[in-house]
Amino acid sequence: MVTLIRKLRPGRGEGRLRGAAAVALAMAALLPLAASCGAGTSIIDKDSLVIGVKPDQPGLGVKAADGGFTGFDVDVASYVGRKLGKPVRFVAAPSSQREKMIMAGSVDLVVATYSITAERKTKVSFGGPYYVAHQDTLVRSGEGGVNNVRDLRGRKLCQVTGSNSWRRVKEERKIPVVLVPSASYSECVRDLQDSKVDAVSTDDLILAGFATSGTKIVNAPFSDERYGVGIRTGDIDGCEAVNKAITEMYQDGTAKRLLDKWFAKSGLALSQNVPQFEGCG
Template sequence: MLTLIRTRGPLGGTGRAGRLRRAAAVALAVAAAVPLATSCAAGTSVLDKDSLVIGVKKDQPGLGNLVSGRYEGFDVDVATYVAAKLGKQARFVPAPSSQREKLLMDGAVDLIFASYSITPERKTKVAFGGPYYVAHQDTLVRTGQREINNVRDLRGRKLCQVTGSNSWKRVKEERKIPVVLVPSASYSDCMADLRSGKVDAVSTDDLILAGYATAGTIIVNAPFSDERYGVGIRSGDIDGCEAVNKAITEMYQDGTAKKLLQKWFAKSGLALNFSVPQFEGCG
C-alpha cells in the first residue's frame, strides 16, 4: 500500500511550484510501486500452492483418460507422483490440445501433463519442466493397408489433423509430404474417422497411438521424430520447474518410471526407454 506523508521543505509550499513538486514525488512513488506488485504476481510458484490443479487429457487411453469419473493413464500417474514429491495434493481437469497454453497463461491450471511436446513456439508462451519421456512420432493405419509402410507413403492420402496439435505439421510442412488434411477435434475422433474410412491414417506420438490401437488398426513402426513430453508450467516459475525436474529424476532413479511405462505400454510392442531424459533446463 502506498502512503503519502505531508512534508515541509523542498516538497512543501502552497504555490504552483510546490504543487508541481508534490505531484512529481507522488508519480515517482507510484511508478516505483508498480514493478514491485508486478514482480510479486509474476513470481507466484507452484511451490507456494496448498494444492495443484493439473491439466491432463481426458480422451487418450494409456496417457490421460476419464473413466467412470476418474482420470487414469501414464501422464496422470506421473503427475500424481510429481505432485506428491512436491508435497501437494493434485486435482485433475481436462486440457485439450488447443487450450493448453491458454489454461496456463490464464492461471486456470498450475501444471500440465498432457502429451505436451516441447517446441520453440510453445516456449514463447509457457515454460517446461522435464521432459519426463521422449516419445516418437509414428503412423497408425487400418489393418490391411500394406501400401503404407512409412510416413512417405502418405503422399496424396487423407491424414487426420487435430486442432492444437503439431503432429500434422511434421508430415506436411517439415517433410513436405502432400497429404490431404481432414480436421478433427481430438485423436479419439481421428480414430473413429480412421475406422470409418474418412481418413487413411493418423500420425502422432507412438504412446498416443499405442493407447488407441485396437483390432482393425496397426502401427507401422516407422518412427520419424523425437517428441519430448514436457510439464507445462507458467513462465518465470524457475523454482517450481527445478522442483519438478528433481521429482522426475527421482521417479526414474527409484524405478517408478519403468513400472509405469510397463504398466501402460508393455503390451503395445513399442521399444520403451527407461533412462532419465535430458532436461530442457529451467533458466
C-alpha cells in the first residue's frame, strides 16, 4: 500500500500564532538585559554613596566627637567618591559587621582596613587593593623577648572579633599562642598597656596609629595584607570605576601625599606604587 502524504500550508491563523511566539521569545531574551541595566543595581547609578569606615583606628579611621570621620582610609574613600562624582556619607563599620553591611545594602562601599581574602570573596567583591600593608606585632616598650612572630609562643595574643590577623599567627604559622578575645584593636592596645595581653598582631598601618611611648612595633613583618574596597557581589561596573579611581590616586600623587600625611612619622617603609588589582570579573 502506498500512502500519499500532502504537506499542508499553514493557514493565516497558524501564521499569526507563530509570529506571536517569535515576538514572545524575543522579549524573553531581552528581559535579563533589562534587569541587569535597572536603576540602582550599581554604585555608579546612585546619587550618593554610603561608605563604611573604621571608627576607632588612629591614622586610618576615627570618629570624632562631632560625628565626622578622619584618617587615611577616610581620605581614600573621599577621593574615590569625588572621582565617581558622588557625595559621600560615612558610617562606622566594625570588623565583625563589614560583610553583613555590604550584603544587606546598608553601605555601598567599605573602606576599613578590609584585607582581601578568599573566604570574604565568597560573600562580597573587592575593588583594589588600594594599599598593601604587612602584618607585624606590637608589644610593650620594655619587652625584649619578642623579636619576631615566632617569639609569641605561649604568650597571650589579642583576638579581635571579625579580624583574620590572629589566624595568621595561630592557624597559618601554627604558633601556640593563648588567644584573648576583644571587640576592637583600640581595646587590644588598652589591654596590652594594662598587661592583660602580651602582644597585638595586625597590619603595620593599624599598629602605627596605636603605637605610643609605652609600646613598640617589633618591625618584623610576616604577611601581605591587601586592603580592598568592599562592594556588592556582581557590581562589575562599580568595581571597575573604583579601580580606575585608585589608579588615578597613585598617578596624580595623591596616594603619596596621603601616606605621608598619616604615616610619615611611623618609620614604616611605605609603598607608593599602584598595587596589583584583583580584577572585577
